[in-house]
Amino acid sequence: MELRQLQYFVKVARKQHVTQAAEELHVAQSAVSRQIHMLEEELGVDLFVQKGRNLHLTSVGHLFLSRVEGILTDLERAVGEIHEFLDPEAGEIRIGFPHSLVINLLPAVVAAFKKNHPNVKFRLRQGTYTSLIRDVSRGEIDLAFISPFPKSHEHVTGEILLTEELYAIIPANHILADYTSIRLEQLKNEPFVMFSEEYTLRTIVMDACQKAGFVPKIEFEGEETDTIRGLVAAGMGVSLLPAMALLESGQTQPVKIRVTDPQVTRTVGLICRKDVKLPLVAEVFRRFLYDYFK
Template identity: 35%
Template sequence: MELRQLEYFVAVTEEASFTKAAARLHVAQPGVSAQIRQLERELGQPLLDRSGRTVRLTEVGAAVLPYARAALAAVEGARLSVDELTGLLRGHVTIGTIDWIRSLELPAMLAAFHRDHPNVEITVTQEDTATLAAGLRAGRIDLAFLSLASEPPEGLRTQVVIEQDVYAAVAPGHELAGRPTITLAALAGHDLVSLPRGTGLRAVLEEACADAGVRPRVAFEAAEPPVLAQLAAHGLGVAILPESAARAYADELRLMPIVRPRLSGRIALAWRAEGPRSPAARALIDRARALPPV
């Protein structure tokens, strides 16, 4: 039994797919299948049920899984202990972000970290908040900048770095264009242009509407605030935007802070509350936590 076989087994279990596990491990899919079949031959029992559209654990596989995870965690812990004692900073870290947040000067922070620790490889990935939070909990991402609603995601620690009001933005000819502010109730019945579910700003909107008994009518969704602004500028609805994104289009749109209740969006640095982190990951988290709040 080899550690590589256990690593492949855990990856296929978590991804419920040989193909996705192979992509995650950066190896060929036939190699993953061959190693797991060899592990099954050594144990004398099938660990995975391959008969359905997704791969599932057999009863034996479910019994073996915690031991496989424990073995991999023990090896990782041993490596971390050696790195701690030798003061060696190397390896690979992954930072996730919902957007390339210019006000935080992420490129400058990453450049300074790379100068101090040139042997650490850094990957930057951009996803929505729900996907990033899942990646943090699974250990695929070391730290991330998330958009938060009322409560931080379970299993994560967070530090708020940006807090700003949420605005409604409309084209100059829209019937709401003359208002200096707008209430949540006044948005009822109007077509909204919003980020999709899984994003923090959408969660802020939906939680506030649920508390106020308002049913939002989201007519258009887009993954980037600039796209929302452009859709609103063409008269397709009321864009729901963070203040910084709204003010970038002040010449094209009429902006109204949402009041009664006041909606506020937060960007937070997040990292896994439990589980081993490499010295490199801890160093990058410490560097990111030192960023001044905006």
């Protein structure tokens, strides 16, 4: 059994398609198919079953995948530790983040860290709340910014870095545009522009509206803060966004207004895997972040 076979197997399992896996691996489709076939022959089982155009894992394939992913993650970590031992300042940090933090927060902290650690590399992965916890739990990334910070979790731990206020955003020609603050119930008859259901910002806004005594009428949904902000600025509705998502300037911007009743906030934290020692360079970055946000 070769390392290459395991790497090809994991890629096909994730993509559910040999052609797409081959494209990402930058090898011929026939090479991937051959290695998978040789792996199945060696194991004496079928790891995949064809369903339409896609390949789906068999039950034993799922079992094998969980083990192989752990092996490859441990191997990658071992190689990284050797590189760090030779030169800790030339290591790589694998970090995840939600889209709402990428505009200002992530570039700022990475730039500040690299002033004293110029040779450290960052491998960045954007994700949702659920996918970031999953990736940290699996060891696919070392650290992740996350919001809201999970109160407790079986596989991850960490610390809250900051608590951020959410503001109401409305079109510039709205009747409330000149207000410095509002009660959330003043928007109860307005159409809302919301994040789609897999995003925690949607849950935060929905809960706030419920506290204010109404269920928002959702007219549009989006997956990025830029989309939400742009639709509101264009007069398509109102919304709530974190302060960090409203720092950009430009000609087409909504009006932001503080919400006083109820005050709406979110926690932003940093998580890592429980009971697993971070790579040295990632641990240095973790400590830097805690000091940075103090």
